[in-house]
Amino acid sequence: MSTSLLGSGRHTYEVVPGWPKVPDDVKLGFTHGVAVDSQNRVYVFNQGEHAMCVFDEDGKFIKSWNNGYEKGAHGLTLVREHGQEFLWLCDYSTQRVVKTTLDGQEFLKLPFPPRREIYPEDKNYIPTNVAAVPDGDVYVADGYGRSWIHQYSNRGQYIRSFGGKGTEPGKFQCPHGIIVNTRRVTPTLLIADRANVRLQAVDFSGNPIACFGSEHLRHPCHFDIAPNGDLLVPDLHGRVTIFDRDNQLVTHLGDNPGIEKDPEYPNLPKERWQADKFISPHSACWDRRGDLYVVEWIRIGRITKLKRVTKG
Numbered sequence: 001m002s003t004s005l006l007g008s009g010r011h012t013y014e015v016v017p018g019w020p021k022v023p024d025d026v027k028l029g030f031t032h033g034v035a036v037d038s039q040n041r042v043y044v045f046n047q048g049e050h051a052m053c054v055f056d057e058d059g060k061f062i063k064s065w066n067n068g069y070e071k072g073a074h075g076l077t078l079v080r081e082h083g084q085e086f087l088w089l090c091d092y093s094t095q096r097v098v099k100t101t102l103d104g105q106e107f108l109k110l111p112f113p114p115r116r117e118i119y120p121e122d123k124n125y126i127p128t129n130v131a132a133v134p135d136g137d138v139y140v141a142d143g144y145g146r147s148w149i150h151q152y153s154n155r156g157q158y159i160r161s162f163g164g165k166g167t168e169p170g171k172f173q174c175p176h177g178i179i180v181n182t183r184r185v186t187p188t189l190l191i192a193d194r195a196n197v198r199l200q201a202v203d204f205s206g207n208p209i210a211c212f213g214s215e216h217l218r219h220p221c222h223f224d225i226a227p228n229g230d231l232l233v234p235d236l237h238g239r240v241t242i243f244d245r246d247n248q249l250v251t252h253l254g255d256n257p258g259i260e261k262d263p264e265y266p267n268l269p270k271e272r273w274q275a276d277k278f279i280s281p282h283s284a285c286w287d288r289r290g291d292l293y294v295v296e297w298i299r300i301g302r303i304t305k306l307k308r309v310t311k312g
Contacts, residue, residue, distance in 0.1 A: 004275045004276035005276075005309070006253045006254050006276055006306060007242075007251045007252075007253050007306075008251045009250070009251065009310065010250075010310050011230070011242050011250055011251050011253075011308075011310070012308070012309050012310045013253065013291075013292055013306035013307060013308050013309060014306065014307050014309050015275045015276060015304065015305075015306060015307075016059070016304075016305040016306070016307050017275065018059070019059040019303065019304070019305035020044075020055055020059050020061075020303045020305075021055070021059045021060055021061050022053070022061060023061055026048075026049075026050045026053065026061065026064060027048050027049065027050075027300075028044075028046045028048045028050070028053070028300060028301025028303075029046045029047030029048035029051075029070065029073070029299065029300075029301060030046060030047045030073075030282075030297055030298065030299060030301065031044055031045075031046045031282070031283075031295035031296060031297070031298065031301040031302060031303055032045055032046060032047065032073055032074045032075070032076070032282050032283060032295065032297065033045035033046075033073070033074065033075055033076025033089075033282075033283045033295065034076065034283045034284065034285050034293050034294070034295045034303070035076050035077065035078035035087070035285055036078070036285055036286070036287040036288070036293065037078060037085050037102060038080070038085060038288075040056070040057040040287050040288055040289070041054055041055065041056055041057075041062065042054070042055045042056075042057065042287070042293055043076065043078070043087070043102075044295055044301075044303055045069070045073045045074070045075075045076040045089065046073055046295075046301050047069075047070055047071060047072070047073045048070055048301065049066060049070055050064035050065075050066065051064075051065070051066045051067070051069035051070045051073045052064060052065050052066070052067075052069070052073075052104060057287065057289075057291075059305065065103065065104040067100075067104050067106075068091075068094065069089065069091050069096075071091075071093040071094075072091035072092045072093025072094055072096075073089075073091060074090045074091065074092050074127075074128055074129070075088070075089065075090030075127070075128050075129035075130055075141075075222075076088070076089060076090075076283065077129065077130045077131065077132065077179075079132045079134065080134070081134060081135060082135075085102055086099050086100065086101060086102070086107060087099070087100045087101070087102060087104075088130040088132055088138070089130075090127045090128055090129055090130055090140070092126045092127060092128060092144055095112065095122070095125055095126070095127065096109065097109070097110040097127050097130060097140050098110070108155075108156050109156065110138065110140065110152050110156050111156065111158060112125060113125060113140075113142075113148070113150045113158065113161060114158055115148075115161055118146055118148060118161065118164075119145070119146065124145050124146055125142055125145045125146070126142060126143070126144035126145035127140050127141065127142050127143070127144075127145070128141050128142070128143030128144055128175075128176050128177070129141045129143065129176065129177050129178050129222060130178070131178040131179050131180050131189060132154075132180070133154075133180055133187070133204070134180075135154065136154060137151055137152060137153055137154060137159065137204065138151070138152045138153070138154060138156075139151055139152075139178055139189060140152070140178075141175040141176065141177065141178040141191065142175070143174050143175050143176040143177075143194070144174070144176075146164065146165065147163060147164055147165040147166075147171075147172040147173060147174060147175055148161050148162070148163045148164055148172075148175075149161065149162055149163045149172075149175060149178065149189075149191070149202075149206060151204075151206075160205070160206070162202075162205070162206025163175060163206060167196055169200070169208035169211055170200075170202065170206065170207065170208035172191065172193045172196065172200070173193060173194070173195035173196045174193070174194040174195040174196075175191045175192065175193055175194070175200075176192050176193075176194040176220070176221050176222065177191070177192030177194075177220070177221050177222030177223055178190070178191050178192070178223075179222070179223040179224075179225065181201060181225070182225060183225060183229040183231070183245045187204075188201045188202060188203055188204070188209055189201070189202050189203070189204060190223060190231075192220040192221055192222055192223065192233070193211075193220075194219055194220055194221060194236070195219075197214050197217050197218065197219065197220070198211045198212065198213055198214045198217065198220075199211065199212055199213040199217070199220060199233070199247075212247045213233070213241075213243065213247065216241055216243075216249045216252075217233065217235055217241060218235050218236070218237035218238070218239070218260075219235055219236040219237040219260070220233050220234075220235055220236075220241075221233075221234045221235065221236050221281065221282050221283065222234055222282070222283050222284070224284060224285040224286055226286055226290075228245065229244065229245025230242055230243065230244055230245065230250065231243040231244075231245070231247070232284050232285070232286065232292070233284075234281035234282055234283055234284040234294060235281055236260070236266075236280050236281065236282060236297060237259065237260040237280075238254070238255065238256030238257065238258075238259035238260065238277070238278050238279060238280070238281075239252045239253060239254055239255040239256060239257075239278055239281065240252070240253040240254060240278060240281050240284055240292075240294055241253075253278070253292075253294075253306070254276060254277050254278035254281075254294075255277075255278075256274075256277040256278055256279065259277075259278075259279055259280075260280075265279070265280070266279055266280035266296070266297050266298050266299075267298055267299045267300075268298070270300075273302070275304075278294065278296065278304075279296055279298060279302065280296045280297040280298060281294050281295075281296055281297075282295055282296055282297040283295050289308070290308040291305060291306060291307050291308050292305070292306040292308065293305055293306075294306070
């Protein structure tokens with residue numbers, strides 16, 4: 001069997017064929033979020049009856065749970081606090097932004113942003129992803145609604161909102177993904193400003209710091225950060241991009257130029273999938289071994305594991 005290699009240099013990977021062993025009675029929907037816990041278990045948040053599916057690092061199915069997320073499962077962020085692990089979940093259908101245990105037990109629910117001048121109707125608020133400062137504040141990206149970022153305390157108390165639609169620094173057009181950027185001495189927020197085709201760094205009060213990446217991006221969705229500061233960006237238009245800690249391009253993975261113009265995009269039938277080509281990467285993350293997981297915005301779901309073959 002031939003091996004599909006992706007990337008270059010220290011970020012060279014091989015595709016692990018048939019990695020997710022999904023039981024016959026488990027049907028995935030759009031696979032929107034992925035995260036890995038301290039035991040290297042992989043969590044996949046998808047719009048199916050089994051909304052949260054958990055696999056071991058070899059792809060064996062461990063369990064699933066739902067809790068009513070099958071219609072709006074979207075953002076998934078794993079956080080570690082005081083030796084415990086929690087999930088932050090965004091459900092854009094029910095407008096739920098909640099912190100749960102790894103088994104889905106609700107620990108905290110954030111209230112609706114109390115800003116009627118921004119949201120004259122409840123339906124205008126469509127949260128997509130969450131970033132949480134360890135033992136600190138929580139930031140919600142309203143990616144599919146009015147393009148604001150909302151700040152809450154770690155107890156769920158509303159603090160402020162910033163952003164809104166626009167193209168100037170500090171404004172957004174679909175702030176789809178958000179992460180606490182720990183790649184510098186002073187942490188910031190990093191936002192995947194998707195429709196503006198750029199990444200934006202802002203401080204924790206929303207003041208703009210920098211915009212970058214446009215020349216190497218198509219439709220950036222979200223992030224993960226490696227221990228050495230490398231930045232992983234799943235791009236909805238057919239590739240995954242890696243920047244170094246200085247925001248310089250390292251490599252593209254699975255590049256599939258022009259796929260978004262395909263009449264069947266993103267729901268290409270399986271017989272048209274290529275192991276070394278992505279279609280619509282929506283979320284991606286590294287595990288503790290440096291292996292990579294990519295999930296895609298495809299109606300029947302698509303989960304890919306890439307095993308790292310270089311170190312550094």
